[in-house]
Amino acid sequence: MPPDVxxxxxxxxxxxxxxxxSQPGGYSPGTADRVxxxxxxxxFVKAASPAQxxxxxxxxxxEARITAAxxxxxxxxxxxxxxxxxxxxxxxxxxxxxxxPVTPWHAxxxxxxxxxxxxxxxxxxxxxxxxxxxxxxxxxxxxxGWRRIVDDPPPELNAWARTHxxxxxSWTDHGLASLAGxxxxxxxxxxxxxxxxxxxxxxxxxxxxxxxxxxxxDTAMLLLDVRLxxxxxxxxxxxxxxxxxxxxxxxxxxxxxxxxxxFTDRAxxxxxxxxxxxxxxxxxxxxxxxxxxxxxxxx
Numbered sequence: 001m002p003p004d005v006x007x008x009x010x011x012x013x014x015x016x017x018x019x020x021x022s023q024p025g026g027y028s029p030g031t032a033d034r035v036x037x038x039x040x041x042x043x044f045v046k047a048a049s050p051a052q053x054x055x056x057x058x059x060x061x062x063e064a065r066i067t068a069a070x071x072x073x074x075x076x077x078x079x080x081x082x083x084x085x086x087x088x089x090x091x092x093x094x095x096x097x098x099x100x101p102v103t104p105w106h107a108x109x110x111x112x113x114x115x116x117x118x119x120x121x122x123x124x125x126x127x128x129x130x131x132x133x134x135x136x137x138x139x140x141x142x143x144x145g146w147r148r149i150v151d152d153p154p155p156e157l158n159a160w161a162r163t164h165x166x167x168x169x170s171w172t173d174h175g176l177a178s179l180a181g182x183x184x185x186x187x188x189x190x191x192x193x194x195x196x197x198x199x200x201x202x203x204x205x206x207x208x209x210x211x212x213x214x215x216x217x218d219t220a221m222l223l224l225d226v227r228l229x230x231x232x233x234x235x236x237x238x239x240x241x242x243x244x245x246x247x248x249x250x251x252x253x254x255x256x257x258x259x260x261x262x263f264t265d266r267a268x269x270x271x272x273x274x275x276x277x278x279x280x281x282x283x284x285x286x287x288x289x290x291x292x293x294x295x296x297x298x299x
Contacts, residue, residue, distance in 0.1 A: 053273045
């Protein structure tokens with residue numbers, strides 16, 4: 001970080017930073033460090049400017065606003081302060097002494113995360129954060145992916161998707177219309193946005209995409225990550241877990257259809273600045289979702 005941004009972080013912490021350990025993983029460019037001050041205080045600092053990626057500073061601004069409004073009882077980090085000079089945005093958060101869940105997912109960690117998401121959905125209903133969009137509004141452009149593909153199909157389009165484009169558009173429309181709810185949803189639940197401490201407690205991090213939606217949405221999003229990593233029967237989990245078992249199965253299928261269109265559409269674009277691995281990850285998610293959708297729609 002530039003010296004003035006570092007000084008601003010130290011002012012928020014009230015002490016001099018003497019150690020910063022970079023944290024790997026994730027898909028946001030910029031710094032991400034666990035820091036320690038001269039007096040032993042610990043915190044997590046993430047910062048970015050448009051030089052790393054033009055969209056990341058606005059994401060950090062959104063995350064600062066949302067995290068500051070999250071209630072203390074939610075399993076999330078607390079915002080200690082935010083520096084925003086119009087160019088660099090730095091978030092200073094409570095440090096979580098944990099690690100990302102092991103993938104492919106271990107059964108005990110998966111159970112702990114699923115339990116935490118169920119408790120979180122209860123704690124965050126109704127949404128305690130004002131001025132977050134409804135999930136249908138948040139995803140409206142993303143879920144137009146299949147219609148963009150109909151107009152301009154990529155040559156390497158998945159063969160099953162090519163023969164089911166009309167069905168995928170219809171399922172996506174149904175899914176978008178079915179995502180009503182007043183739960184504050186994280187919307188980007190994956191292993192790299194979760195931390196598990198030594199006692200097995202789960203913390204959900206990185207909240208820039210939060211929106212109001214159905215209480216089952218974050219659990220359904222996590223199951224995509226579980227499906228991608230392999231090793232678990234995700235259909236059995238959908239039927240067993242209280243939140244997804246109570247959801248309209250067609251709404252869940254519609255969510256996955258919309259996500260598949262979003263990932264398929266985005267995966268064909270050039271890599272965004274500072275995130276060279278994103279398109280391959282989006283392609284992998286699209287392929288997993290399309291295989292899953294072929295099974296769900298056939299039953």
